[in-house]
Amino acid sequence: MSALADGLAAAQDRVLRPLSGLGTDLSLARPVGSASGEAPSIADRRRLREENEAARVALDDLGEPGDRFRRTAFVSSARLGFDDRDVQAAASAPDVREAAGSLTLDAIDVSGEVPASAGSGTPGAQTLRAAGLEGVDIASSTVTGVDTTHPALATVGPDQVTDGRWLARGAHREVVLDLAVARRRGLRVGSTCPIGTRHYEVVGLVSAPLGAERSDAYLPLSELQAIADRPGTVTEIRVRADRSDDVGALRTRLETDLPGTTATTAADLAANVDGSLADADDLVERLGTALVLLALAAAFVLTALITLGSVGKRTRELGTLRAIGWSRARLVRQLAGESLLQGVLGGLLGVATGLAVACAISRAGIVLRASVAPSEHPVGGGLAGLAGFGRGAVEPTSAAVTLTAPVDGGVLLVGLGLAVLAGLLAGAVGAARAARLRPADALRQID
Template sequence: MFGIYLKRELSRRKKAALVIALGLALGIALVITVDSVSAGMQQAQGKVLKSLYGLGTDMTVTKARPAATDSSSGRPKFDFDAKSDSSTKQSSDRVMTQGGQSLKSSLVTRVAAQKGVSSAVGALTLNVTKVDGSFTRGTAKSSASGSSGGQQGGPGGGQGSGSGRPQVQGGGASFDVNSYSVAGVDVAHQGLGPLATSKITTGRTFSASQTDAKVAVLAASYAKENKKKVGGTLTISGTAYTVIGIATPDSGESTTDVYLPLKQAQSLGDAKDEVTTIYVEATDSQRIDAVKAAVQKNIPGTTVTTSADLASTVSGSLSTASDLAAGVGKWLSVAVLVAAFLVAALLTSSAVSRRVREFGTLKALGWPSRRVTRQVVGESVVNGLLGGALGIALGLGAAYAVTAISPTLTAQLGSGGGGGPAGGPGGGGPGRQTAANTMEIALSAPVSVTTVALAAGLAVAGGLVAGAMGGWRASRMRPADALRSVA
């Protein structure tokens, strides 16, 4: 009886039901759209952070470099033999640790032993400045005398430009300066650290036995620029390394040019048993702040940087859009949803007031107030479910449109030369550049099952809110009201 009456009443009031359903649908569609775009923003930010950190990295441990003194400015020095002839090409490499102050390799074990730490891996970042070129020796020539011999050097006579004094002509120097970054990788734990954000597209990566082998993996951009291929060699400070692989970053440009086994990098940088960055993976992503506090307490003097700390250094349109989606977008969706609920409730209440004769007659026939209320609530819930279905369809359509268009957002990473979080955690990991690095990220709008479930819940909630108000009003009607309306 309830179902039959419910179906008949909804059929009679199709327009009213459709208006209520559309109002709820718009609010629900906006919630789905904003939620899916926000999820896309988080994914985009995750890609940016992975390009700096390393896949699976939750935090990094570094140590700020002390202020340089006059006696140790940290500037590279180059010495050349200026007497070499023009046929001799000279070359000199200067290798320096980059980023923060070096840490003892033993600290990696201490960090890994902290409560809440799943694994820890050390890495050493170097900067190589290569200067090569040649000197050209000048030629000494004597010009012809421009005055008579008696006058040359005589009293009152000056020595002119043509005095026969030898002059050096020609000569000079031509040198090229090239700078690139090198990351020492723990080959036994490549899933965490500077190489984790790239995939090998040509050749292969390091094997577990190559802990001290003279082999190298090059970033794709560096290999292309310097015309390096797998099987070729790369010489650094007189040591030749065989190129075994070319790595392409998962997103954006690589911030490291050359990857070497950690021991080889330590030998190059004269930093035996030292690292510049410790990459840390937590056992539980929800306890990252607690792990950070434990590391700072038990290992004083270090700087612990989490992905949340690093996210604050990302600027550009990605950051602006993310702030808008998290702030204005969510508040706007909440406001529209509340307005949709109120409109549905008011329309339902208004419809009940126009059904005085109907409900009064039903009560005169013996329907109790709770049955009348149940009837109104049932109609409202059906309207809510209909609005939820429409809202989910509209929301999915909007999310699909955003994903199909894939608007490009830019993320600018602050410069990282000073040991701060800008440009990378603590300024000690790979990719610390003197200039800002800009990445382009294509935005998508993924819709999760949780979002769809939330939309369904909102649809039912909207129907219940509208039904509660209309049912309360219907329950207050008396049979006498129906008689008065007939009169």
């Protein structure tokens, strides 16, 4: 049971480790609306519209009607931004080891022909939707800018690189692509990938961990801020606490110091994991301790009963030993020694059996699945009325984990010690009964 519980814990750790920072990471964001689907407030809508103002596409600056055009707008569809002061405030908070910001935006490519209504007199604020989308193509992707000076704080970082390398510190024209996106676009390490009006060299491919908010591309933070015209803006702050015990208090402090902020911890991530892995872990957590205690109690009781039964069957033998001069103390030592030897042999046999079962579980290749359900984020704004083309939600993902049953040497010693203790106690019980035997009474019994 101990090995099985350790194996399930290790499996969950493999699933959650990339997201949890070993229990000391917090993710700070300012979502528009609420996780329960509550509509965003008027103030949130207004602020999000203001942050996305630079991404508006007006028709009067695209050229003459019939001209071909292509524009890329970078918008935040579900989160309000932080500025550099917020990142510095989080980094300087008590019990914080380090902090770093990241910027996630929807890159919306709009291309086609300038509509006929874009002639003279067209208002500058007129949007593509207002003029009609005939002949206009829209493609959306998600881009994340990461702080290359703190790669360990990125939700998707160097540990998830499957080919190539992570972004170099101080890099400018480098990009790391999601593995699935690169395959779909036919790109590989060394290819050139256009983002907005610039071209970037693909230096690595990554596979996002379970539950992570995947992006199609990852750029240096300063690079994305520049091409998106959002200097000093981030949409997420990753914070690493000094100790896991500090996370709860630190979460409360940061949510108070940074109004409108929602902090996500490793415990929140673990709560979202579902599937057979979570079901098995819950079962072991609820029943494992009870089963172990029940098995131990049964072992002690059965050992004592068997020893007492053995003493009862050996009454004539014990009476003979007393009759030829054995003292009660010597008789007690004899029975206790026998029980101790039986406890040692039984413990060794139990350890061997446990190791065999644990090895069989590890070799069986039992596959458990962990999944994260989709979490909807209300969309509060977008490309001048083109809201909804961003990702706006985390897609459901799953991961398969092979179950193992690692055996702890300390648990083996404890198990062997309990077997010896059971033998000693059973021997003491049997010896106490044998010590009360009188030779004459014992010799009168005939088998």
